[in-house]
Amino acid sequence: MTSxxxxxxEMVASANFICSTLLEDSNIVAKEVSCFGLKKExxxxxxxxxxxxxxxxxxxxxxxxxxIHYGNKETIxxxxxxxxxxxxxxxGIEVGAVHxxxxxxx
Numbered sequence: 001m002t003s004x005x006x007x008x009x010e011m012v013a014s015a016n017f018i019c020s021t022l023l024e025d026s027n028i029v030a031k032e033v034s035c036f037g038l039k040k041e042x043x044x045x046x047x048x049x050x051x052x053x054x055x056x057x058x059x060x061x062x063x064x065x066x067x068i069h070y071g072n073k074e075t076i077x078x079x080x081x082x083x084x085x086x087x088x089x090x091x092g093i094e095v096g097a098v099h100x101x102x103x104x105x106x
Contacts, residue, residue: 003029018058021082025075036061043068056098058082063100 006026022030030036035046045064049056062079070076087096 005029005031016082018054018061018079018082021058021078022061022075024078025072027072028075038070041068055083059085059098059100060102063102064104067104 006023006028019030019032022028022036027039027041028036029039034048035044037044045061047057047060049060058079062076065076065079083098085098086094087098089095
């Protein structure tokens, strides 16, 4: 069942925000994305980044979905497109990269 959040996802957090991106997938329920749920799988996930940064949430959520072998690869691709893994300085010089290093416990 598609919720009003899924139908009007850009009104929740506008385009190119993680919440809207997740809500494009009718199987996902999310708001403020400190947590999100997968309806068909009956799974829920809560996020906490130690420094409080929300910048890496798209990377974290994409990694979670990849690790559980989530079937909608388009959702994962949209999340990956929100945040580059390449970090650049204000001058445009590559200075680092973002890599997820956590693994979900089974």
